[in-house]
Amino acid sequence: METFNNPKPVLHLLLLPCLLLYSSIAFSSSVEAAMHTNNWAVLVCTSRFWFNYRHMANTLSLYRTVKRLGIPDERIILMLADDMACNTRNKYPAQVFNNENHRLNLYGDNVEVDYRGYEVTVENFLRVLTGRHETAVPRSKRLLSDEGSHILLYMTGHGGDEFLKFQDSEELQSHDLADAVKQMKEKHRFKELLIMVDTCQAATLFNQLQSPGVLAIGSSMKGENSYSHHLDSDVGVSVVDRFTYYTLAFFERLNIYDNASLSSLFSSYNPSWLMSTAYYRKGVYKRSLEEVPVTTFFGSVMETIHTDAAYKALSRRNSGKFEAQTSLDQSVHHSERRTPVKVNDRDETHNINPEGQEGASKCPWSTFCNKFLKAENVDSLVNYGLVAMVPFLMISMWLVR
């Protein structure tokens, strides 16, 4: 009964969180307004050696699928750690199959590999994701996505509890991947991200993901292995993994105009066929999976807007003489602009060396004094300090004698 006497503070208390919630929703909805502009795919095969043929076949099969569904080469980053097609143990040179019926040659036409062989490292992979390349890296090797891009990230190889093995010598850890995704989100490098991992204990790789708009599916859970589908006795190795095989089977039924949803893809994985549990993690992904068509990640849907009118600037030109006059002026400007690109004054920031090294003066002592007084270069100071210890020790040794 006492609470009824003070309804006002209670009402205020109730109103306050409601207001906060409303304002937070309003704020977040005003921030998330980017339109879906393009699709990207980053396909990574991390294993080398002939017996890991199936990993390369996995990646190439997915490459073929996304190309068929419309993502162009300029928006696909394909990283293959080894070359199976031209491997000396390959009985069918320049051909890679993902099925023992050899119906499909995955390496047949129009395959553009961006990172090959020893270029596939953890560092390069993280550089692709975060965008921190050296200046000399060409555009075809960069992930040039923007805040309207949907990215498909597919990784296959050997993995384990919270890691993925690269090239048999280094590992990508789950916290590295989560950190890279967090930085991508902060710089608005994607609108939505789908991560597909086909390795052993794949689901542990995205344990630490917390960014919004990220969807992840792995072929097996912690403690489970992912198995290959079948062995091709002609080629001599297993040619495809189970998870990828059933993914491809799903996509072979699709064409460019379909709109099957992501939930149908995820529910098509049968644990008894896969011999592992395909686990997907929604995290902070806002949309419901029934509404999301597969082509948001696997296909390429261009947003198009019709052009209503031309800009009639030229029809305003009055006299021919006037026109000739202006075109003459502009041709002068034009020839000026055709000179080679002038050196960017930003290059000056590259010259960081603070000390101007004057020519070695005749007196070594003065140079020593100079350098000591400047004391800008810490390394040289440390060197001098260590050198100064030597006479110290010599003196003490002499005294003990």
Place this chain on the structure above:
Amino acid sequence: MAEISEAHDSDSSKIQDSGSEAPQRSESEPDFDPKTMRKTKPGLKRLFLTFSVFFSFLLGFPFLWKSVEIYRSPLPFREIDSLSTQLRSDNLLFPLHFHALFVGFDSVPDGLRQSILSEIAKLASQNPKCSNNYTLSVTVDLDSRCLRSPNSSPYSSTYQCGSITATDFVQNDDVAVDERLASVFGGKTKEYSVAVVKGGSESERAVVGKHRHAWLVVGDGSEVEVAAVKVAELLVKVFVNGGREEGSIRNEFMPVGADGKIVLSFNLLNADPRDWVYDWDFEKIDDTLLAPMIEALGPVANISVESQVLYHTPKASFSYWNQKLESYVFSTKDLPFFVNSNEWHLDTSIAAGGRSKILQFALFISLFAARYVPSAKECPLLLQLPNGEISKTNGFISPMWGGVVVWNPQGCLKDSEFKPSTKNIIPIQDLENMFEVFIGQFRQLFGFKSVNVYAGASGDWNLLPSERGFTEWELDVLSRQHTCFNLHSCATTLGSLSRLVQSLPRMIIMDEIGKQVKFSLEAAKLALSNASSGVYESSAASSSKASSLAEDAFFHPSIMSVSYYSFEHCFAVYSPFFLPVSMHVMLAAVRELRRYKQEKAKYLAWKAKAKAAS
């Protein structure tokens, strides 16, 4: 030496241990107990030696510490924070000066000013990021007298009374009227002027000029209030918002790269060279149409142009034959699938590749303008809109990607005339028409419409086009919005960078990053000061510089979390060297110190005894 004295000591202790011999000593001094006393002062050499080694280690330790220190260039974290709070708290305010001139009306300027201001307040949308600060001055010019409101303010216009009369507007030549008004209104102050003129018997005519003024010619019997409402709508919707509904443009209509550069890549696509091959005279068009536009957009973005001609580029979608129109028709539903990215190798730009070398992270967008010449089997090819009409431009854009225009050559209709497999040049008139569509598409990519009529709630305004592709007031709109966007992106990028740097305390931060951050902050401050004083072009240029420097700093290739080494690594590398040695050194020093103290005590005891005895 040490061994000899030690041997001597042990010898003497051995001698004493035997007990019987050497009575001289015990006889000469009373109660000499070699175990607790000694005659000579203990030597300092051993102590000195061990302590010198110990102290040399201690002296060397700071040098070692400094040598393994991670070099981190000091970043101005406080200034970065203050920039973001400054942008968040007090919104970026652009000052805008309006001037309304009423010719031939008998009204009080103060009342008009109030009504226009209230209309503006009703129409102005509140943009959370950047808002505008309006000042309005009204002049009423009626033959003999000329009233201004407000009377004395720093922003009152420099308009001379009587410079504009109704006779200026009699002729129907909008361009000449525009130039006349430019000579009157154009001055040093950048203000937006509207002239409402009563006179002339014909109906209303409302035109927005190429510079920063507009005029409205009304009939004799019209109300001044109605005109005031129309003026207010023009000021807010056209001059401030650029003809768009919402105040700020969305991110997908800002196709400027992170380094402030745009590459325009024009491609002529011949679908099937076996049918016919077309070429174009690109340089001429570049000189006449594109160069002035590129120059006009200089403050907003640094634009470069390249072109190429491609062959064997079929499209990916299908079209069907329409008997009524006697042409092949594709609809807007096919547009997303029109661009056949597998066959159209558009992204082979040389300029962009070279730029990728110079820039750190070329987030710039190449705008592709692809003209598609259909193969003979699918010619003429027309685009049908959802409402059944045929498109006038035959073109479409995709935001942040570019635009496509479909051209049907004349040889489509008369098959007997064209000669296959010879190079035909696209006629210059058609080419100019195509490029007008391209300019329209380019404007569309920036969010501007190219229809030359603005249909407002209270009436229509004709918009005069400019030879430079963008009128001056449109350039102002672009400058303001790009300044706003760039400054906010600069602040968020620098904020992300400072958070990242502070979360990885053992990451090397090179000098270059520190310099880029410093220059970026300076450019941002300059942009802010320019924006608040109303100089839009230089503020847009500074803001794009600030944003690009911030992006360079954030995307510097040395900030990679895998390549910094942790404290555990450092410890693991250095401890096998120093731990065993330092242990021995310290133990030796401690032992020598203890021994010295013991010997000293012995000596002091002997001295005391000797003194007591004597």
